[in-house]
Amino acid sequence: MPxxxxxxxxxxxxxxxxxxxGGIGSAIAVGLARQGAxxxxxxxxxxxxxxxxxxxxxxxxxxxxxxxDISNPEEVTSMFCEVDRNLGCLDILVNxxxxxxxxxxxHELTLEDWNRTLAVSxxxxxxxxxxxxSRMVANGKxxxxxxxxxxxxxSAMGRGNFPYSCAKGGVAQMTKELAIEYAGHGIRVNxxxxxxxxxxxxxxxxxxxxxxxxxxxxxxLAGLPIGRILDPEDIVGPALxxxxxxxxxxxxxxxxxxxxxxxxxxxxxxxWND
Numbered sequence: 001m002p003x004x005x006x007x008x009x010x011x012x013x014x015x016x017x018x019x020x021x022g023g024i025g026s027a028i029a030v031g032l033a034r035q036g037a038x039x040x041x042x043x044x045x046x047x048x049x050x051x052x053x054x055x056x057x058x059x060x061x062x063x064x065x066x067x068x069d070i071s072n073p074e075e076v077t078s079m080f081c082e083v084d085r086n087l088g089c090l091d092i093l094v095n096x097x098x099x100x101x102x103x104x105x106x107h108e109l110t111l112e113d114w115n116r117t118l119a120v121s122x123x124x125x126x127x128x129x130x131x132x133x134s135r136m137v138a139n140g141k142x143x144x145x146x147x148x149x150x151x152x153x154x155s156a157m158g159r160g161n162f163p164y165s166c167a168k169g170g171v172a173q174m175t176k177e178l179a180i181e182y183a184g185h186g187i188r189v190n191x192x193x194x195x196x197x198x199x200x201x202x203x204x205x206x207x208x209x210x211x212x213x214x215x216x217x218x219x220x221l222a223g224l225p226i227g228r229i230l231d232p233e234d235i236v237g238p239a240l241x242x243x244x245x246x247x248x249x250x251x252x253x254x255x256x257x258x259x260x261x262x263x264x265x266x267x268x269x270x271x272w273n274d
Contacts, residue, residue: 005246009036012087013243014080016070016128017097019048023199023232024148025096026052030059031236032243037092038062040083044069062087070097070124071116080131089139092243093132094146095125098167103160114163121167122174129178133187142186146242147175148235149191151258168193172254179252188251190242195258196220197230225260 013032018025018041026048029039033056041056041063043049049065056063064086068079083090099120101113129145136143152161153168172191179189196202206213220229238257241247256262 006240006244007035008032008244011037011091012089013037013092013094014040014042014083014090015094015096016042016068018052019043019045020051021045021048021200024197024235027232027236028094028239030055031240033059033061035240038087040064040066040087042066042068042079070128071119073127076127076131089141090132090135091141091143093128095128096148097124098164100164106162109163117163118167121164122170125171125174133182136187137185144188144243146239147171147191149193149254151193151195151256151261154193154262175254176252183251190251190253190255192235192238193254193256193258194235195224195230195261197232199232223261223264225264230259
């Protein structure tokens, strides 16, 4: 039945960066649970992870909150072992976290900030994917990995986004390489490329810096033909599609969820009079 294509009953998922204060990861984790998946929540924010896990449990699904900095190989290994023990064989991995240093010109960027950004936003995705793939291949199970990339990995953003954009460009290429490497095992690897999402952290940034918000919001909206900044819930439907049977022949895809941003020419405008 077509209505069953998004159902995930009984599948085991791990969503990193899914603490309730983060936005995208939490929304995806709860969305997976609404379709019947049992979900492990990983985050460095223990309180946020427990909150999301409680939301999932209230839906009648098994949940697990795990502390993990995905840039730390030992913590990643420990996390996957904990998922093995408490939930069972993994079917779905969703990689969400990122690190964003202070905005500076590239020539002013410290090596420490560069390394930290890539450690979380790129190497961490590799470490988690490696653990997930090892299990999926060994168990002979079909599975899927979903990476949260960014339109910043597809087109240059400027304005101090340099290390973040480089990391997200790496995520895009990692997605395609892993998709090809593991297609023969029935393992699909895809990515979602969001535009700016109104996460709790971004809301706080705008609230704390009204002068910055006054300039930034119109600039963002000018590049969003749908006329609004995205909400975490906007990412859930595409994530369910890419994690479920509806996309069983889809792998290696970089799906923009960007309100039309990448489709609009740099010289384009939203009205004829602009």
